[in-house]
Amino acid sequence: xxxxxxxxxxxxxxxxxxxxxxxxxxxxxxxxxxxxxxxxxxxxxxxxxxxxxxxxxxxxxxxxxxxxxxxxxxxxxxxxxxxxxxxxxxxxxxxxxxxxxxxxxxxxxxxxxxxxxxxxxxxxxxxxxxxxxxxxxxxxxxxxxxxxxxxxxxxxxxxx
Ligand code: PNS
Numbered sequence: 001x002x003x004x005x006x007x008x009x010x011x012x013x014x015x016x017x018x019x020x021x022x023x024x025x026x027x028x029x030x031x032x033x034x035x036x037x038x039x040x041x042x043x044x045x046x047x048x049x050x051x052x053x054x055x056x057x058x059x060x061x062x063x064x065x066x067x068x069x070x071x072x073x074x075x076x077x078x079x080x081x082x083x084x085x086x087x088x089x090x091x092x093x094x095x096x097x098x099x100x101x102x103x104x105x106x107x108x109x110x111x112x113x114x115x116x117x118x119x120x121x122x123x124x125x126x127x128x129x130x131x132x133x134x135x136x137x138x139x140x141x142x143x144x145x146x147x148x149x150x151x152x153x154x155x156x157x158x159x160x
Contacts (some may be wrong), residue, residue, distance in 0.1 A: 003128070005077045005085035007034040007069070010050045011043040012149040014131055016123030018057055020088040025061050026028045032080055033058065037070040043142050044132055044156055057146040074109040089126045 006024055010033075010121040023105060033054055037047040045053070047068045054066040069076040077085060085105060087098050102114035118124075126144050134141050135153045142150060 001029045002084070003030040003032060003040065003080060004028040004081040004086050005032045005073070005080065005082045006086040007035050007036060007076075009036050009038070009041075009043065009071050009128065010054060011045055011128050012050065012131060012145060013053050013057055014123070014126055014145050014154060015085045015091070016088065016119045016126060016142070019119040019123050019145060020086065021064060023060055025064050028084065029063060030083065031061075031064045031086070033066045033141050034073070034076055035066065035068045037068045038068070040103045043061060045152070049152070053146070053148050053152070067148055072108060074105050074112050077112055078109065083112045085112060087114055087116055089116045089118050
């Protein structure tokens with residue numbers, strides 16, 4: 001069985017991430033979306049919230065599973081018997097960071113390959129950081145994030 005891991009912070013998950021998930025899930029038997037649990041960062045949404053958002057937003061994709069991980073990504077991939085890491089590329093600005101990360105991961109475990117998937121052009125212009133900034137200033141994020149994030153980010157912004 002071919003399993004791929006799609007890792008990220010997903011704080012919050014965007015429609016661009018969901019497009020990458022849908023495209024990648026068609027290429028493999030099982031796609032594990034791996035949410036980074038990084039204790040040193042202070043995310044807007046807890047890891048449990050981010051996992052739940054992804055579970056709701058991907059419920060129609062039957063071969064997609066949402067998990068969280070901490071520590072090295074390559075160790076997580078080995079643990080779930082995957083030798084494929086998926087990363088989304090929005091353009092050349094992402095490339096040097098992503099290429100460096102792919103080579104770092106290869107130096108840590110040469111059996112694991114990174115595959116880059118590009119989202120549809122309509123999703124190329126937004127990142128999770130921009131979503132948070134737009135929401136913070138009361139801008140409209142309806143077309144950028146799934147409904148579950150849309151509702152919960154409004155509540156979060158009220159509490160801040
Ligand atoms: O969505 P992001 O924040 O760009 O995702 C980054 C992520 C989670 C893929 C990356 O930070 C990661 O893999 N962290 C785990 C630690 C690790 O394995 N580091 C070595 C590779 S740089």
